[in-house]
Amino acid sequence: MGRSTAAKGVDFCTRYLLDPMRYAPQGGSFPIIVAGTGVVGTVTISGLPQAEDHAFAVDGLTRFLAEKI
Numbered sequence: 238m239g240r241s242t243a244a245k246g247v248d249f250c251t252r253y254l255l256d257p258m259r260y261a262p263q264g265g266s267f268p269i270i271v272a273g274t275g276v277v278g279t280v281t282i283s284g285l286p287q288a289e290d291h292a293f294a295v296d297g298l299t300r301f302l303a304e305k306i
Contacts, residue, residue: 238253243262250262265281265283266279281294
């Protein structure tokens with residue numbers, strides 16, 4: 238969402254009426270989607286640069302799913 242609004246030249250918090258002291262348009266989340274149900278949750282990582290947060294979440298989910306198969 239942050240990248241999308243930035244690409245359009247729009248301020249994220251202004252666009253979504255959010256308090257910038259409480260919300261930041263940073264990456265690091267990955268949706269958990271169940272086929273036939275939809276989004277049931279997210280995995281969120283914070284503390285690294287946003288691309289690394291996202292990659293960490295993807296890696297963890299990939300490893301988890303590999304062990305379940």
